[in-house]
Amino acid sequence: MRAIERLTELLAHPTGPVPDDAWTALLCVARAEQLSGALAHRLAGVAVPAPVAPLLAEARGAAAEQRRAALFEAEMARRALAPLGVPVLLLKGTAYVAAGLSAGRGRAIGDLDVLVPREALGAVEAALRAAGWRDVKDDGYDDAYYRRWMHELPPLVHPARDRLIDVHHTILPPTARIAPDAAALVAGAVPLRDGLFVLSPEDMVVHAALHLLADGDLAGGLRNLFDIDRLLREFADADEDFWLKLTARVAEHGAGAPVARAARLAHALFGTPVPGEWRAPAPGDGVFRRRLLARDDWGREDRAATRLAFYVRSHAIRMPPALLARHLAIKGWKRWRGRRGKDRARS
Amino acid sequence: MRHATSRRIGPIGFRIGSDWRAPVALLDALYADYPVPTVADATVRLTATRPWRRRVRPAIALGGDLMLPDAAPLPLEHGLLAAEMAMNLQVALGHRRHLLLHAAAAERDGRCVILTGESGAGKSTLSALLMAAGWRFLGDEFVLIDLASGMARPFPRLVSLKNESVAELARRMPGARFGPVLQGTPKGTIRHLVPDARAVAAMDVPATPALLLFPRFGAARAVRRVDEGEAFVRLTQASTNYALLGEAGFDALTRLVTRVPARAIDYADSDEGVTLVEDLWCAL
Structure with missing residues (x-):
C-alpha cells in the first residue's frame, strides 16, 4: 500500500494497524502534504512505536506554535482594521482555529486570509499599509492583474513579523465560471468574541470545496479535503438539518457540482458520513482521487501526466480562453525577458 | 529511490x-x-x-x-x-524537540564547551582538534539543547573541514578516517572527518553546558567577557529554531545564558585556539 493511502486511512481510523517499517514513509508523506500536525492530533492517545511518539509530539508542538502565530496575526489585523467598522471575516486555517473547530486541530497555517466587503477594499488596504503592511513584490503587471482579475488584493507582508495577508472580497476569481454571492457570505457571517467574524458553517464548506476544486491545480489538496471531512463531520453532528441547509446554500452560490464532488471525495478517502443522495458516484471522481494521492513513498509528487492535466484545467476554469492567452503571453514574455536579463548579467 | x-x-x-x-x-x-x-x-x-x-x-x-x-x-x-x-x-x-544552536561542542568530565560563530570562525577545526586532544566530540554543526533539562545532546555528524584545515588536520590526525577531498565546492575545498569511536559510541550521552565561547579566527589573542544579554542576542542569531519554539525556546535560552559563563575569544592560529579553550576551561 502506498504511504499516502495509508495516511488517509489512518486519518480516518487512527487506531488502524501500521507495520513498524511503514512509519518513516508515512511521516514523510504526511509532512509533504502538510498533514503531520493533523495526523499527530488524530494519533494522540493511540499506542505507537517508541521512536514515533516524540515525532508526533514534535508535530503537535509545531502546530500549536502555528496556531498561536496565526491567532496573533489575526489580532494584529483586527487592531489595524477595527477603526473602519467593517466586518472582517477570517478564512481557512485561521478561521478554523479561531472558531475552535476540529478542522483547526494540528492544522498547518501559513498566510492570514481575510474577507471584507468589496466596497471596503480601498479603506482596508490603506489601513493595513498605515499599520506597517507592505507590498511583497513591486511588479506592475502582477499588481494590476490582481486588482483587475482576482478575488483578492495582491498579497501584503508585514516585514517585522514576516507574515503575509491575503485580503479577499469574494472566494473565487470573478473570471471563474461559478460566481458565489459575496454579499451573502458577509451577511451570513458568524461573529467571534473579539469582533472578528468567520463564515457560516455552510459557507465554510462551500469555500473549502471551491478552494479545492474550482480554484487551482489540487496541489496539496489532500489537506484541504481533510478540512472538508472535519467540517462536514462537526457541522452535521451539531445540527441535524445541516445537510438540508447546505443543499439550499450551495444552490444560492451556484456551487452544486464542486461541493457535491468534495463531499463524495471526502467520503471516498476519509469515510466522511455523507447522506445517500450526495453519495452517487459521478464520472471523473476517480481522476480527482488519483490527483489527490499523487505522491510516492519518498514524499515526491508522481503521476506527472495527471498533475499536468489538472494544471491545465486550473487555468481553463480560472478564466475565459482569450483572457488566458493574453495572460500567459505576458507572463511568458516577462519570464523570457527576465531570463535574458540574467544571462546578460552573467556574461 | x-x-x-x-x-x-x-x-x-x-x-x-x-x-x-x-x-x-x-x-x-x-x-x-x-x-x-x-x-x-x-x-x-x-x-x-x-x-x-x-x-x-x-x-x-x-x-x-x-x-x-x-x-x-x-x-x-x-x-x-x-x-x-x-x-x-x-x-x-x-527539528523542534531541542533548541538548536549552530555551534560545535566538546565534552570533558560530563561537562561541555560550546563554540558558536559564523562560518569561518573555526568551530569545526577547533572541535576536531579538541577531539584529538582527548575531549569527547559532540558535534561541529548543531548543539541540541534539551528543552526540559538544559543538557546538550550530541549531534556528532561527520566533521566538515574546509580549506586550510583540510591539510592541517590530515597532518595532525594521521590515524583518523577521512572522506574524499572535495575540490571546488561552493565553500572551497572540503573534506569530511569521521568522529572517533568514542564520540560515536557515546552519542546518546548528553553533557552539561559549562562554557560558552564565541571564537573568531585570524585576530591576535584576546579574551572578552560576554554578559548574559549579549550572549542571549548572539545565540538567538545562532539558533535556527529559537523563534519557532516560542516560549519553550525563550526559557531554554534564558537558562543557558544565565547559568553558563560566556567569553568571546580571538585567536591567530589553531594551536592558540586550542590552548585558549583549555586555559579558559581550567579557570572555570
Whole structure:
C-alpha cells in the first residue's frame, strides 16, 4: 500500500494497524502534504512505536506554535482594521482555529486570509499599509492583474513579523465560471468574541470545496479535503438539518457540482458520513482521487501526466480562453525577458 | 529511490535516497559505525536535476522533507557534501524537540564547551582538534539543547573541514578516517572527518553546558567577557529554531545564558585556539 493511502486511512481510523517499517514513509508523506500536525492530533492517545511518539509530539508542538502565530496575526489585523467598522471575516486555517473547530486541530497555517466587503477594499488596504503592511513584490503587471482579475488584493507582508495577508472580497476569481454571492457570505457571517467574524458553517464548506476544486491545480489538496471531512463531520453532528441547509446554500452560490464532488471525495478517502443522495458516484471522481494521492513513498509528487492535466484545467476554469492567452503571453514574455536579463548579467 | 540508506546521528534519524550509488556508498562507509534508526525523523533525496542528468554531466538536486526554494544543484563528485547539506537543512528547518544552536561542542568530565560563530570562525577545526586532544566530540554543526533539562545532546555528524584545515588536520590526525577531498565546492575545498569511536559510541550521552565561547579566527589573542544579554542576542542569531519554539525556546535560552559563563575569544592560529579553550576551561 502506498504511504499516502495509508495516511488517509489512518486519518480516518487512527487506531488502524501500521507495520513498524511503514512509519518513516508515512511521516514523510504526511509532512509533504502538510498533514503531520493533523495526523499527530488524530494519533494522540493511540499506542505507537517508541521512536514515533516524540515525532508526533514534535508535530503537535509545531502546530500549536502555528496556531498561536496565526491567532496573533489575526489580532494584529483586527487592531489595524477595527477603526473602519467593517466586518472582517477570517478564512481557512485561521478561521478554523479561531472558531475552535476540529478542522483547526494540528492544522498547518501559513498566510492570514481575510474577507471584507468589496466596497471596503480601498479603506482596508490603506489601513493595513498605515499599520506597517507592505507590498511583497513591486511588479506592475502582477499588481494590476490582481486588482483587475482576482478575488483578492495582491498579497501584503508585514516585514517585522514576516507574515503575509491575503485580503479577499469574494472566494473565487470573478473570471471563474461559478460566481458565489459575496454579499451573502458577509451577511451570513458568524461573529467571534473579539469582533472578528468567520463564515457560516455552510459557507465554510462551500469555500473549502471551491478552494479545492474550482480554484487551482489540487496541489496539496489532500489537506484541504481533510478540512472538508472535519467540517462536514462537526457541522452535521451539531445540527441535524445541516445537510438540508447546505443543499439550499450551495444552490444560492451556484456551487452544486464542486461541493457535491468534495463531499463524495471526502467520503471516498476519509469515510466522511455523507447522506445517500450526495453519495452517487459521478464520472471523473476517480481522476480527482488519483490527483489527490499523487505522491510516492519518498514524499515526491508522481503521476506527472495527471498533475499536468489538472494544471491545465486550473487555468481553463480560472478564466475565459482569450483572457488566458493574453495572460500567459505576458507572463511568458516577462519570464523570457527576465531570463535574458540574467544571462546578460552573467556574461 | 534506486539507492537508499538510513543512519541515526544523536537523536535524529535520517533516511537518504539517491539516484546514484556513489553518495550512498560513501555515506555507508563513513557512517558505518552509526546505528540504523527504526523510524527516520527526516527524509533526504539526492535526485537528478533532469532525467538525463543522471548520466550526462550528472547534477544533484538537493531534496527532502524541507528545502530552501533556491538551493543550487551540485555535481555528482560533491555527492557527500550534497547529502550533508540536505541533512543539515532538515535539522535546521524542521527539528523542534531541542533548541538548536549552530555551534560545535566538546565534552570533558560530563561537562561541555560550546563554540558558536559564523562560518569561518573555526568551530569545526577547533572541535576536531579538541577531539584529538582527548575531549569527547559532540558535534561541529548543531548543539541540541534539551528543552526540559538544559543538557546538550550530541549531534556528532561527520566533521566538515574546509580549506586550510583540510591539510592541517590530515597532518595532525594521521590515524583518523577521512572522506574524499572535495575540490571546488561552493565553500572551497572540503573534506569530511569521521568522529572517533568514542564520540560515536557515546552519542546518546548528553553533557552539561559549562562554557560558552564565541571564537573568531585570524585576530591576535584576546579574551572578552560576554554578559548574559549579549550572549542571549548572539545565540538567538545562532539558533535556527529559537523563534519557532516560542516560549519553550525563550526559557531554554534564558537558562543557558544565565547559568553558563560566556567569553568571546580571538585567536591567530589553531594551536592558540586550542590552548585558549583549555586555559579558559581550567579557570572555570
